[in-house]
Amino acid sequence: MSATSQIRHPSPRDLALIALGDETPTPTELHLRDCRACRSALDSFLRVLEAGRAAATESVQPPARVWEKIRRHL
Ligand SMILES: [Zn+2]
Numbered sequence: 152m153s154a155t156s157q158i159r160h161p162s163p164r165d166l167a168l169i170a171l172g173d174e175t176p177t178p179t180e181l182h183l184r185d186c187r188a189c190r191s192a193l194d195s196f197l198r199v200l201e202a203g204r205a206a207a208t209e210s211v212q213p214p215a216r217v218w219e220k221i222r223r224h225l
Contacts, residue, residue: 160189170196 161169161179169179170193183189 160186163192166193167196169193170200 159182161182165179166189168174169183183193
Protein backbone atom coordinates (compact mmCIF):
# COMPACT_ATOMS: atom_id res chain seq x y z
CA MET A 152 0.00 0.00 0.00
CA SER A 153 1.40 3.38 -0.90
CA ALA A 154 1.43 6.35 1.43
CA THR A 155 -0.79 8.22 -0.98
CA SER A 156 -3.84 6.10 -0.26
CA GLN A 157 -3.63 6.96 3.44
CA ILE A 158 -3.60 10.71 2.90
CA ARG A 159 -6.56 12.78 1.90
CA HIS A 160 -6.20 14.65 -1.38
CA PRO A 161 -5.79 18.37 -0.78
CA SER A 162 -8.83 20.45 -1.64
CA PRO A 163 -8.92 22.41 -4.90
CA ARG A 164 -8.65 25.49 -2.70
CA ASP A 165 -5.34 24.26 -1.26
CA LEU A 166 -4.06 23.50 -4.75
CA ALA A 167 -5.09 26.96 -5.92
CA LEU A 168 -3.25 28.55 -2.99
CA ILE A 169 -0.13 26.58 -3.86
CA ALA A 170 -0.48 27.60 -7.49
CA LEU A 171 -0.72 31.22 -6.37
CA GLY A 172 2.51 30.81 -4.43
CA ASP A 173 1.00 31.07 -0.99
CA GLU A 174 2.49 29.22 1.90
CA THR A 175 2.28 25.51 1.26
CA PRO A 176 0.91 23.50 4.13
CA THR A 177 3.44 20.76 4.73
CA PRO A 178 1.04 17.78 4.58
CA THR A 179 -0.18 19.06 1.22
CA GLU A 180 3.38 19.46 0.00
CA LEU A 181 4.17 15.90 1.02
CA HIS A 182 1.00 14.66 -0.60
CA LEU A 183 1.84 16.40 -3.88
CA ARG A 184 5.18 14.63 -3.94
CA ASP A 185 3.43 11.26 -3.98
CA CYS A 186 0.16 11.94 -5.73
CA ARG A 187 0.17 12.17 -9.48
CA ALA A 188 -3.49 13.23 -9.72
CA CYS A 189 -2.97 16.24 -7.46
CA ARG A 190 0.25 17.25 -9.20
CA SER A 191 -1.53 17.30 -12.51
CA ALA A 192 -4.36 19.33 -10.97
CA LEU A 193 -1.75 21.76 -9.66
CA ASP A 194 -0.15 21.88 -13.11
CA SER A 195 -3.49 22.85 -14.57
CA PHE A 196 -3.82 25.70 -12.08
CA LEU A 197 -0.31 26.86 -12.91
CA ARG A 198 -1.02 26.79 -16.63
CA VAL A 199 -4.16 28.87 -16.17
CA LEU A 200 -2.25 31.35 -14.00
CA GLU A 201 0.57 31.59 -16.53
CA ALA A 202 -1.88 32.21 -19.33
CA GLY A 203 -3.55 34.90 -17.23
CA ARG A 204 -0.25 36.58 -16.42
CA ALA A 205 0.89 36.45 -20.04
CA ALA A 206 -2.37 38.06 -21.11
CA ALA A 207 -2.02 40.72 -18.41
CA THR A 208 1.51 41.69 -19.43
CA GLU A 209 0.72 41.90 -23.12
CA SER A 210 -0.47 45.25 -24.30
CA VAL A 211 -4.24 45.10 -24.29
CA GLN A 212 -4.68 48.76 -25.16
CA PRO A 213 -6.63 49.07 -28.40
CA PRO A 214 -5.28 51.53 -30.94
CA ALA A 215 -6.63 55.08 -30.78
CA ARG A 216 -8.78 54.63 -33.87
CA VAL A 217 -10.63 51.80 -32.16
CA TRP A 218 -11.46 54.15 -29.29
CA GLU A 219 -12.69 56.69 -31.83
CA LYS A 220 -15.07 54.12 -33.29
CA ILE A 221 -16.30 53.14 -29.85
CA ARG A 222 -16.93 56.79 -28.90
CA ARG A 223 -18.89 57.34 -32.09
CA HIS A 224 -21.19 54.50 -31.15
CA LEU A 225 -21.87 55.80 -27.64
ZN1 LIG B 1 -3.89 13.62 -4.27
